[in-house]
Amino acid sequence: MIARLLRMPLVWITAVVLMFGIGAGLYWFQPWKLVTDREVNETLAVAPPSSASPPATLESEPASARPAVVRQGQFISHEHDTSGVARIVRGVDGSHVLELVDLATSNGPDLRVWLSDQPVRPGVGGWRVFDDGASLELGKLKGNKGDQRYAIPAGTNLEQLTSVAIWCKRFSVSFGAASLAAERSG
Incomplete structure (x- = not known):
């Protein structure tokens, strides 16, 4: 048979x-x-707040001679549990980088880091909004855990791009996102 x-x-x-x-x-x-996880631990321009104080040599330098955090926010979860801090750091040369600090999210196919003009919304209503307006892809997500840096092209309008998303390009969905609020001078 x-x-x-x-x-x-x-x-x-x-x-x-x-x-x-x-x-x-x-x-x-x-x-x-x-x-599966992919952990990345790149050196950050500015030590996270929970870290020890910077060396005395840095404290004696003027603030303009050090990198500075100009915007930052906490990640919220969308399609997958996501936590950590996203921050934009201005270097002493005037360039900007996006730093993801203590990022923890799920791994997935075709994950990207996007700056966007869309507001960060909690819940299912916020999962698919980041491709609706202006956005800038900074590159593939280097790892789903740890600290990582992404160069922001010169001339990028950071006043317009006020959020960051871990975007699954294949399924057009946000794994998690953070609003990038301006840092207060103090």
Whole structure:
């Protein structure tokens, strides 16, 4: 009986279609990324507030001779649990970088770091808004855990781009986002 089934073309066509479907599904969804992490620990321009005080040599320098946090915010969760701090740091040369501090989110297919003009909204209503207005992709997410830096191109209007999202480009959904509020001078 089995030998007779294997000689039928419909059985072979069905087997090939099933194998192709399984392969395409694995490629598209990449389910193993939900249980794997990639940790990145790049050196940050400004030590996180919980860190020890900067060395005395830095304290004696004028503020303009040190990198400064100009905007920052806490991540909120969207499609996946996400936590950490996003901050824009102005370097002594006037350039800007986005730093993700203590980021923790799920791994996923095709994750990107986006600056956006869209407000950060909690809940399901905030999952898909970041591709609606102006946005700037800073690159692929380097890792789903740890500290990382992304250069912001010169001339970027940071007054317009007031939020950051960990964006899954494949499924057009935010894993998590943070509003970037201006730092108060003090």
